Amino acid sequence: MKPSLQLKLSQHLALTPQLQQSIRLLQLSTLELEQELEKYLLDNPLLERQEDYRTPETPRDEGNVDAPAEAGAAAEQGEHSQAEDDSWLGDQAVTAGSSGSFDDDDDGDGDYQNIQAATVSLREHLLAQLGLMTLSDRDRVLVRCLVEALDDDGYLTQSLTELSEAMPEELEIAPEELQIALRHLQHFDPTGVGARTAQECLALQLEVLPADQTRSLAMQIVGQHLELLASHDFPRLKKHTGCDDDALRAAHLLICSLNPRPGAAYASPDTRYITPDVVVRKMRGQWLVNVNSDAFPRLRINSLYAQILARQRGSGLAGQLQEARWLIRNVQQRFDTILRVAQAIVERQRQFLDHGEVAMRPLVLREIAEVLGLHESTISRVTTQKYMATPRGIFELKYFFGSHVSTDAGGACSATAIRALIKQMISAEEPRKPLSDSQISEVLGQQGIVVARRTIAKYREALSIPPVNLRKSI
Structure with a gap:
C-alpha cells in the first residue's frame, strides 16, 4: 500500500491538570480538604491563609450573606480560561471568596473548645x-x-x-x-x-x-x-x-x-466531630442556605512574592503562582457547586424541614443533575461526605435522596418517610400486643401506601427495631 495523508475529525475529552484538581477537590470531605490544603501550603510559598479576613471597622451582618456567584461545574465543561490579566499581582490579597456566614457569635465559647475532660481507664x-x-x-x-x-x-x-x-x-x-x-x-x-x-x-x-x-x-x-x-x-x-x-x-x-x-x-471515647459544609436557616418564612464560614478555607497569594514576581517576569515562581491561582479558583468553585446542590435539595425538601421525616419526598440524583445542568457523577461527588446543618440536625447530603414507593393515588412516597411512619406506629403500639410486619403493611395500605411485608421487615431492621416477639412485654 502507498502511504497517503487522510483528514479525520474526532472528539475527545482532555483532562487538564486544573480539571483533575477540581474533580479531586470536589470529592474530598471537609477534613480531607484541610489535609490537602496543608500540603499545598507547605509546598507553595506563594500560597497562604488569610487568617484575619474581617477588619474591626467592618460591621458584621448576621442576617445577610454574600452568596458566591453561580459557577459552571468544571467536571462538566472542562473549560478553564488560562489567560488572565496579571495586573492584580500588586494587590494586597487575592482571596478564595467570602461566601457565607455561620452564627459567628463572639461570646467567648471558643475558649472551651480545646479543653478535654480527663479520662481514667x-x-x-x-x-x-x-x-x-x-x-x-x-x-x-x-x-x-x-x-x-x-x-x-x-x-x-x-x-x-x-x-x-x-x-x-x-x-x-x-x-x-x-x-x-x-x-x-x-x-x-x-x-x-x-x-x-x-x-x-x-x-x-x-x-x-x-x-x-x-x-x-x-x-x-x-x-x-x-x-x-x-x-x-x-x-x-x-x-x-x-x-x-x-x-x-x-x-x-x-x-x-x-x-x-x-x-x-x-472506655476511651472515640468522638468524631462533623463540620457542616452548608447551614440552613429559616428567615421570614423562607429557607436560606449559606456556606459555613468555619468550613470555608480562605486562601490568598502572598503579597511580597507577588510584588517580586511582578517586577521580575522571568522568576522561577511563575509556575507556582499559576498553581496557587488554580487552587484558589478550584476551592471557590467547589463550595459554589456544593451551595448550588444544597439549594436545589432544600427547594425540594421544604416539607421535611417544616414537618420532619414523614414529609420527606422521593428524590434521585438525576433530578438535581437535570435542574443544575450537571452530570449525575458530579452530584454523587458533591453529596458524599458533605453535610448540611439544619434546625432538625446535621445530615449528609445523600440523606435527602432515596427510593420511592407508589401510592394508590398515583403519587409516590419516599422510603425515608415510610421508615418514619413505621417508627411512629411502633412507638405508639400497645406493649402487650405489638404490631407485626404484616399488620404494619396493612395499616400503610389503608393509607394508600402499598408496601410488602418483606419491605417492612427490611426497613424495621434498618431502624434497629426488634421483631414483634422481642417487643412484647408483660
Missing part, C-alpha cells in the same frame, strides 16, 4: 482500688494479673486454668488461688467487673442489692431462665417460676436496669 480505676486493699504481695500480684486480662467491657474472657498455665511454673500458682483473687476483683467498682459471662455479671450486680422478693425472683431468672427472658417468652417464665404478672414485670424491670457492660463507661 478501667485498668487505672481498678488498680487504684487495689492499692487501697490490705492484701499480701502474692495476692496483689494475682489480682493485677486478672485486671490485665480483662477486656474493654470488664469481662474475664480466659478461664482460670488457662491463666494459671500461662504464668511462670516457678510461681506454682494453682487455679484455686486465682479463684480467690477473682473474688477480690469482683468486689471492686464497677459492680459486675471480673465476670466471665453476662449471666455472672448480672448476678454480681443483683447480689449487692437489698434482699426482697423482686431481687430473689430476678436472681432466679438470671441464674436459670435468662434465655427465656431474652426471647420474651413470658408464659413459660411464669410457668417455671410460679410468679404472677406483677412480680414478673417488677423482676424484668430490675434486670433491665442492670449494666451488662460495666467496663464500657471507662
Whole structure:
C-alpha cells in the first residue's frame, strides 16, 4: 500500500491538570480538604491563609450573606480560561471568596473548645482500688494479673486454668488461688467487673442489692431462665417460676436496669466531630442556605512574592503562582457547586424541614443533575461526605435522596418517610400486643401506601427495631 495523508475529525475529552484538581477537590470531605490544603501550603510559598479576613471597622451582618456567584461545574465543561490579566499581582490579597456566614457569635465559647475532660481507664480505676486493699504481695500480684486480662467491657474472657498455665511454673500458682483473687476483683467498682459471662455479671450486680422478693425472683431468672427472658417468652417464665404478672414485670424491670457492660463507661471515647459544609436557616418564612464560614478555607497569594514576581517576569515562581491561582479558583468553585446542590435539595425538601421525616419526598440524583445542568457523577461527588446543618440536625447530603414507593393515588412516597411512619406506629403500639410486619403493611395500605411485608421487615431492621416477639412485654 502507498502511504497517503487522510483528514479525520474526532472528539475527545482532555483532562487538564486544573480539571483533575477540581474533580479531586470536589470529592474530598471537609477534613480531607484541610489535609490537602496543608500540603499545598507547605509546598507553595506563594500560597497562604488569610487568617484575619474581617477588619474591626467592618460591621458584621448576621442576617445577610454574600452568596458566591453561580459557577459552571468544571467536571462538566472542562473549560478553564488560562489567560488572565496579571495586573492584580500588586494587590494586597487575592482571596478564595467570602461566601457565607455561620452564627459567628463572639461570646467567648471558643475558649472551651480545646479543653478535654480527663479520662481514667478501667485498668487505672481498678488498680487504684487495689492499692487501697490490705492484701499480701502474692495476692496483689494475682489480682493485677486478672485486671490485665480483662477486656474493654470488664469481662474475664480466659478461664482460670488457662491463666494459671500461662504464668511462670516457678510461681506454682494453682487455679484455686486465682479463684480467690477473682473474688477480690469482683468486689471492686464497677459492680459486675471480673465476670466471665453476662449471666455472672448480672448476678454480681443483683447480689449487692437489698434482699426482697423482686431481687430473689430476678436472681432466679438470671441464674436459670435468662434465655427465656431474652426471647420474651413470658408464659413459660411464669410457668417455671410460679410468679404472677406483677412480680414478673417488677423482676424484668430490675434486670433491665442492670449494666451488662460495666467496663464500657471507662472506655476511651472515640468522638468524631462533623463540620457542616452548608447551614440552613429559616428567615421570614423562607429557607436560606449559606456556606459555613468555619468550613470555608480562605486562601490568598502572598503579597511580597507577588510584588517580586511582578517586577521580575522571568522568576522561577511563575509556575507556582499559576498553581496557587488554580487552587484558589478550584476551592471557590467547589463550595459554589456544593451551595448550588444544597439549594436545589432544600427547594425540594421544604416539607421535611417544616414537618420532619414523614414529609420527606422521593428524590434521585438525576433530578438535581437535570435542574443544575450537571452530570449525575458530579452530584454523587458533591453529596458524599458533605453535610448540611439544619434546625432538625446535621445530615449528609445523600440523606435527602432515596427510593420511592407508589401510592394508590398515583403519587409516590419516599422510603425515608415510610421508615418514619413505621417508627411512629411502633412507638405508639400497645406493649402487650405489638404490631407485626404484616399488620404494619396493612395499616400503610389503608393509607394508600402499598408496601410488602418483606419491605417492612427490611426497613424495621434498618431502624434497629426488634421483631414483634422481642417487643412484647408483660
